[in-house]
Amino acid sequence: MPIAKALTIAGSDSGGGAGIQADLKTFQELDAFGMSVITALTAQNTLGVHGVFPQTLEAIEAQLEAVLSDIGADAVKTGMLFSPEIISLVAQKLTEYKVSNIVVDPVMIAKGGASLLQEEAIRALIDDLLPIATVITPNLPEAAKILGIEEMKTLDEMKEAAINLHKLGPKYVVLKGGHLMNGPAIDLLFDGETIYELRTERIETTHTHGTGCTFAAAIAAELAKGSSIKSAVETAKAFITAAITSSLAIGGGIGPTNHSAYRRLREE
Ligand SMILES: Nc1ncnc2c1ncn2[C@@H]1O[C@H](COP(=O)(O)OP(=O)(O)O)[C@@H](O)[C@H]1O
Ligand SMILES: Cc1ncc(COP(=O)(O)OP(=O)(O)O)c(N)n1
Numbered sequence: 001m002p003i004a005k006a007l008t009i010a011g012s013d014s015g016g017g018a019g020i021q022a023d024l025k026t027f028q029e030l031d032a033f034g035m036s037v038i039t040a041l042t043a044q045n046t047l048g049v050h051g052v053f054p055q056t057l058e059a060i061e062a063q064l065e066a067v068l069s070d071i072g073a074d075a076v077k078t079g080m081l082f083s084p085e086i087i088s089l090v091a092q093k094l095t096e097y098k099v100s101n102i103v104v105d106p107v108m109i110a111k112g113g114a115s116l117l118q119e120e121a122i123r124a125l126i127d128d129l130l131p132i133a134t135v136i137t138p139n140l141p142e143a144a145k146i147l148g149i150e151e152m153k154t155l156d157e158m159k160e161a162a163i164n165l166h167k168l169g170p171k172y173v174v175l176k177g178g179h180l181m182n183g184p185a186i187d188l189l190f191d192g193e194t195i196y197e198l199r200t201e202r203i204e205t206t207h208t209h210g211t212g213c214t215f216a217a218a219i220a221a222e223l224a225k226g227s228s229i230k231s232a233v234e235t236a237k238a239f240i241t242a243a244i245t246s247s248l249a250i251g252g253g254i255g256p257t258n259h260s261a262y263r264r265l266r267e268e
Helices: 019-029 057-070 084-096 121-132 140-147 155-166 211-224 229-245 261-267
Strands: 004-013 032-045 048-054 075-078 102-104 172-175 185-190 195-200
Touching: 004 019, 004 057, 004 211, 019 032, 019 211, 032 057, 032 211, 057 084, 075 211, 084 121, 102 121, 102 211, 121 140, 140 155, 155 172, 155 185, 155 195, 185 229, 195 229, 211 229, 229 261
Parallel strands: 004 032, 004 075, 075 102
Antiparallel strands: 032 048, 172 185, 185 195
């Protein structure tokens, strides 16, 4: 069987817990061949983001061309895209190369509070990227920003938001409930007809750096292997739950999740 090829288009996290590094580790753990297009370098560790250095459009386009014109991708995951110009370029290239499984994680703000997306880029995200997305994976603050509403606090508000996000054009919406205070960690999958709930116990830990990146990358890896969206999201939920359960208390701040935990669990 040919190897599934997964491409991440995202920012680099020097601390290794989020961004390109989290995505490539996740692809590897789920048996997909990982490739990368780096949109920005961040000087980052468990204490926060200490610098953001966007790459030139020329550098980003050269990386996209190199990968897509030769190797191709069975699925693409986008993360930190930073500016309206980068978003438009990425959308144009994914359309030109007819990429069929596009997972858009609309990264906006890191857990420490640093901005990873310019305010003026939200319009480009909505106009250029959401309509071509197979699935979008916003967290609650990101969903609220896209919809121009107050942040959701209840499951009913989350359901309404998932329906409204779907109207912006993606084929599927996964609304992540990691930011809901208290109670289980509930994510919603909406396919345009049915809302599915994915529930796990909330794990008591502060070490959750890179949860969103890892979850979206796992969905991309599974779609690249030919899974249905429902099965891809279920596997991603199991993957991130295992990764948070044995997250790593390294550094002095918010530590990363453990990308090899899911495989280890399955080998036991
Ligand atoms: N403390 C936790 N316990 C269990 N699952 C969690 C926890 N925090 C986040 N998750 C899960 O991790 C995934 C990423 O969600 P979230 O943290 O909301 O994303 P982001 O990193 O983009 O803010 C979701 O599946 C969410 O339910
Ligand atoms: C380079 C880079 N990309 C994305 C993020 C945000 O990652 P996320 O998975 O949402 O996790 P937190 O940063 O919120 O813990 C990032 N920090 N860096």
